[in-house]
């Protein structure tokens with residue numbers, strides 16, 4: 001009985017600590033973005049928040065139609081503060097998909113992304129989708145769903161045989177070849 005009480009106390013204490021760890025409203029004032037961040041927090045993705053907190057990042061939906069076909073990007077506001085911009089085309093995407101895009105962008109720390117950093121960010125995006133995708137949900141037939149499912153497949157294949165298929169995909173993409181000058 002005593003052991004159970006101690007265990008319960010520790011459990012409650014941990015839960016309270018984690019709930020207080022991040023005030024998600026510090027990062028965004030958009031309800032769907034906050035809901036997506038709650039999923040990440042429940043999922044134990046503290047690396048996402050550690051990075052955003054360190055850099056005092058704000059996350060928002062933004063019209064990125066002038067930037068080609070991007071899902072999200074890191075930018076800076078007029079005060080030089082980092083902002084994560086999620087393409088507003090996906091403002092109504094399922095929150096678990098928005099969470100994947102936030103997880104990806106939160107991994108970027110350099111002002112100019114490198115192949116290595118893009119690989120880490122995309123691996124995080126894929127791993128997040130593997131964890132958050134719900135078997136009971138029929139997801140919209142969007143480009144984002146296709147992308148996430150493809151990345152999840154590459155992620156699983158990499159875990160199975162030790163290759164890094166996500167790295168290979170990025171390294172061979174003409175979009176990133178141009179961006180990284182490779």
Ligand SMILES: [Zn+2]
Nearest residue numbers: 104108118121
């Ligand atoms: Zn990226």
